[in-house]
Amino acid sequence: MNSASMQFVMSRRMEIYEPMHQIGMWGEDYKSSDILNTSTIIEPVRKLGSENTSQGHSGTLDFKYDQEASKPTDKVQRRLAQNREAARKSRLRKKAYVQQLETSRLKLIQLEQELQHTRQQQGLYIGGGVEGSHIGLPASVNSGIAAFEMQYGQWLEEQNRLICELQTALSGHVTDIELQILVESGMNHYLELFRMKAAASKADVFYVLSGMWITSAERFFLWIGGFRPSELLKVLVPLIDPLTEQQIMEAFHLKQSCQQAEDALSQGMEKLQQTLSESVADGRLGEGSQHVPQTGTAMEKLGALVSFVNQADHLRQETLQQMCIILTIRQAARGLLALGEYFQRLKALSSLWATRPPCQPIS
Amino acid sequence: MQQAIPYKSWSLPLSNNHATGVTPKLTTESAVGALKDAVSENAVIVLAPRGCCMSHVVKRLLNGHGVNPMMFEFDEINESEILKQIESIMTEIDGTDKRRVQFPAVFIGGRMLGGLDQVMESHITGDLIPLLKQAGALWL
Numbered sequence: 001m002n003s004a005s006m007q008f009v010m011s012r013r014m015e016i017y018e019p020m021h022q023i024g025m026w027g028e029d030y031k032s033s034d035i036l037n038t039s040t041i042i043e044p045v046r047k048l049g050s051e052n053t054s055q056g057h058s059g060t061l062d063f064k065y066d067q068e069a070s071k072p073t074d075k076v077q078r079r080l081a082q083n084r085e086a087a088r089k090s091r092l093r094k095k096a097y098v099q100q101l102e103t104s105r106l107k108l109i110q111l112e113q114e115l116q117h118t119r120q121q122q123g124l125y126i127g128g129g130v131e132g133s134h135i136g137l138p139a140s141v142n143s144g145i146a147a148f149e150m151q152y153g154q155w156l157e158e159q160n161r162l163i164c165e166l167q168t169a170l171s172g173h174v175t176d177i178e179l180q181i182l183v184e185s186g187m188n189h190y191l192e193l194f195r196m197k198a199a200a201s202k203a204d205v206f207y208v209l210s211g212m213w214i215t216s217a218e219r220f221f222l223w224i225g226g227f228r229p230s231e232l233l234k235v236l237v238p239l240i241d242p243l244t245e246q247q248i249m250e251a252f253h254l255k256q257s258c259q260q261a262e263d264a265l266s267q268g269m270e271k272l273q274q275t276l277s278e279s280v281a282d283g284r285l286g287e288g289s290q291h292v293p294q295t296g297t298a299m300e301k302l303g304a305l306v307s308f309v310n311q312a313d314h315l316r317q318e319t320l321q322q323m324c325i326i327l328t329i330r331q332a333a334r335g336l337l338a339l340g341e342y343f344q345r346l347k348a349l350s351s352l353w354a355t356r357p358p359c360q361p362i363s
Numbered sequence: 364m365q366q367a368i369p370y371k372s373w374s375l376p377l378s379n380n381h382a383t384g385v386t387p388k389l390t391t392e393s394a395v396g397a398l399k400d401a402v403s404e405n406a407v408i409v410l411a412p413r414g415c416c417m418s419h420v421v422k423r424l425l426n427g428h429g430v431n432p433m434m435f436e437f438d439e440i441n442e443s444e445i446l447k448q449i450e451s452i453m454t455e456i457d458g459t460d461k462r463r464v465q466f467p468a469v470f471i472g473g474r475m476l477g478g479l480d481q482v483m484e485s486h487i488t489g490d491l492i493p494l495l496k497q498a499g500a501l502w503l
Binding site: 253258263267271301307314315 | 417423424479480484
């Protein structure tokens, strides 16, 4: 603002109307020495104290008490001009801020719409419950996953039945041949699960990887879409004694091999995460650009996840089979029973946790 | 740190290098004809497309046994050529071997063990170590 055209200054306190001299351009940082001072009459103005909103100056303005009514001083003019300037800038900033808010609001609405749209496309899977039926959302559910959920429900029923059979057989007197049949059924049943999971992974690998299909307690132990073989060995082997020295050693080696294989797979997964992250971040970030480069590469990487799930399941399968080789038939039957009961207990724990009364203290 | 060994220098004798921390790598600028030699002359060699995460898994698994395998990485475009070469090598060794080649493909002692599946299997069953010893990749 060029206050060179300002002719009057009204000082309310003094109620003095004084013509102002033309001073010229008022900048923010002018020094008093720059101002042409054609009048040396000093206006008797009281010190305004906290009402003084001049910006560029430090310290208060000095006013001399002079009984002569006179023209406003340069300092007053300066201060008032600075106030005007500050007010103007403040208004501009406010305007910019509001504009920014508006833009963000629009963007938020847009993103919410997109999110809703993709959610509808992919559907929401309600899985993980053993208790009761598996419910999938109608219409918008991935058909491969819907099929898997149904199959898994049936698998669990069959699993419970097999566990009962093992319990009966082991508590009674059953021949080794009969036990052999039961063990083979049990093993084949796990194979069946791994086949189902392979198909589900093709339909939606993230569904399998995030354990949407198992209970929350089981999910806590999740490793690449299922149980961790070495952990399972740690749990089960002590339950299957008596074991011979030979068997103990073999079981120990199996556990070690499992851990090595698990580490290798875990590291492969980490590498995949890293390269995926790099392809997503590739190209200009932070500039609000709409262009997403490297989508093709990123999609390929996601495809590799399916192999990881398959390999992890393959490891689980191999471990179970190797255990059967190490153990006698009776021991293998006991092992399978223990394994089945272990997961039953985990599922039960999940239910218990989900339905606990709100004020129950956790001891 | 990995070093790419260019085709020209490839014919230099490559010692079994698990003493060093360096993973030897072959590039494919040329290199398809060198594949046969690579397979026969290396105790353990892994053939995989570039950037394959599974080859990383195989490598880690073999490293765990104290073996530093030769890594042969090729570009996607060369894949069909490489496949043909591998198949011809397999036929030479054993005409009845009709297995499908899966990458990463692992050769031990000049013979194809298989893909990651087979490596995992032999690792768990304990068959891997004798194979490695037989090929001279392991001495202990």
